[in-house]
Amino acid sequence: MTSFDEILAASTARGTNIVPGCVLAAVDKTGNKFYSKAAGYDSVLPNSPRINPHGTFWLASCSKLIGTIAALQCVDRGQIKLDEPVERVIPELASLQIIEPVRPGNMTTGDVFTLRPATKKITLRHLLCHTSGISYDMFHPLLMAWRTSRQEEPLMLSGKLVEAYATPLLFEPGDGWTYGGGIDWAGELAARLNELPLEHYCQKYIFGPLNLNSTTFRLGDHPYIKEQLVSTSERAKDGTLKPAARLWPDESQEDCAGGGLYSSSNDYMKILGDLLSDEPTLLTRWTVEGMFQPQLENGSRAVKDLEAATIFGAMTSIRASDGGINWGLGGLYTEKDAGSIRKGSLVWGGLPNLVWFVNREHGLAGLYASQMLPPGDPQSGKLANEFMNHIWRVAGKA
Incomplete structure (x- = not known):
């Protein structure tokens, strides 16, 4: 039987046209990051270096979790x-x-x-x-x-x-x-x-308390974060990979909590880990527990609209036919097992094929981070699902 590490190595080998590179991490409720791996290359260019395990990513809609926490x-x-x-x-x-x-x-x-x-x-x-x-x-x-x-x-x-x-x-x-x-x-x-620009608010109340040093809305103010950015790649119609430009402006006019953040996997895992903690730093425990509750009324138009939306498949690799989906506060909420995402999880992703999940019941969270276009790339989604199934096995909760 092929191990996940073998699948990962084969998928990110130079010239495979599967994915150029990705950074993967998982954390438990004690804050122990029990899985952390950078695989593959920064881009599809022949002289591209290995992907930086401390590289920074345009988070796109993974920013929404942090925006939710701020509110x-x-x-x-x-x-x-x-x-x-x-x-x-x-x-x-x-x-x-x-x-x-x-x-x-x-x-x-x-x-x-x-x-x-x-x-x-x-x-x-x-x-x-x-x-x-x-x-x-x-x-x-x-x-x-x-x-x-x-x-x-x-x-x-x-x-x-x-x-x-x-x-x-x-x-x-x-x-x-x-x-x-x-x-x-x-x-x-x-x-x-709070009479603060959102960047300053987040630095004071979110990034600072968790010691996040690679997270910002404003690349121009943080040259180190910009220098560490992972390159963006794109799958052409014939299936081959090519370099691509980022879709978000480097110097955006406003701090956009829905899609404007840049961060590293190390920083983002501290946020996911805090949501697992019995004594969270950013929010009260009561509020964190409330995030993991379905917010949409069963049978409502809202649930039907969510089930009919193609966006959640692109963001999470969950199929609409899996059913049992709702919305929590911060992400999609799974009311039953859905593919590689277990019941009781919050899960969402970002446009360049990033996916995160948090499950408080089992004390487990994970992140698959890439900069790969288009959103919902099937090859990326398959590898992300393999990773999530793997960390459930590693954690002894498969």
């Missing part, structure tokens, strides 16, 4: 409640309208959308659970049509916050599920409540 810290302090409307802190969200097609099912002729006032208020829970109605403009044809009507380009990957995510809503807040910039707004809420 929940404000709940712990009593600065805001989960089910409180956020418009007193973020007035930009007070009057967003709902966008609807003029002719349902027909986006090809004449005026394609209409706008109407929303009747419900957006709460912090809505932002954290993607039930606010805020979606990414590049993900939805109605929002693309809205951008076109304003003679604007899509701004999802622009590094802007207010301009990018103050878009019309796809439904009344709380009435559905759609992936978007809600956690970017939640991070902005934490910044405004």
Whole structure:
């Protein structure tokens, strides 16, 4: 029987066209990082060095876990409640309208959308659970049509916050599920409540307390982090690999909690480990336990929207047919075993094929980190699943 280490070595060998390189890590509830390995190369270029085990990655949507923690810290302090409307802190969200097609099912002729006032208020829970109605403009044809009507380009990957995510809503807040910039707004809420830019807030209340030295929204302020960045690669249509540019601007205009962070596997594992701890540093234990609870009502439109979304498969390699999925606070929540992800886990990922999970019941968390495009790359997903199954075996919990 082929061992995982043999699979990993074969998958990351130079010239295989499987993956150029990745960094893998797993931690238990005592903070012991019992698995840590860097495999393969920094890029697909023939003279590329081995991937740096301390290399830094554009986290993309893995940033959302940290943005969620920042907002929940404000709940712990009593600065805001989960089910409180956020418009007193973020007035930009007070009057967003709902966008609807003029002719349902027909986006090809004449005026394609209409706008109407929303009747419900957006709460912090809505932002954290993607039930606010805020979606990414590049993900939805109605929002693309809205951008076109304003003679604007899509701004999802622009590094802007207010301009990018103050878009019309796809439904009344709380009435559905759609992936978007809600956690970017939640991070902005934490910044405004504490009168600090989000970078400074996170350095003071998240990165500093956990001694994270390789995590930032602002590469220009941290040359070491920028120098350690792992190169990005892309799979061409013929299956071969080629160098690629990062999709996020190096110097973004705003600190975007939904996708703007850079970090190393060592730093990120300290965050996952803190969520496992019986005495967490960043949040109260009660709040951490609340993160691992399903937030969407069974049988609701929100659950159906989540099950129908293709994004969670790209982010987690979980198939929709596995079922038993919901949303927690910080990531997808598994109500039963789903492939390599065990019941009771929070799990999510990042666009360049990063995946993380945390399971408090079994005291286990793991991270698969790469910089590989496109999102949901099948070869990357297969290797990430092999890794997760492996660490369950190593931990004696398979």
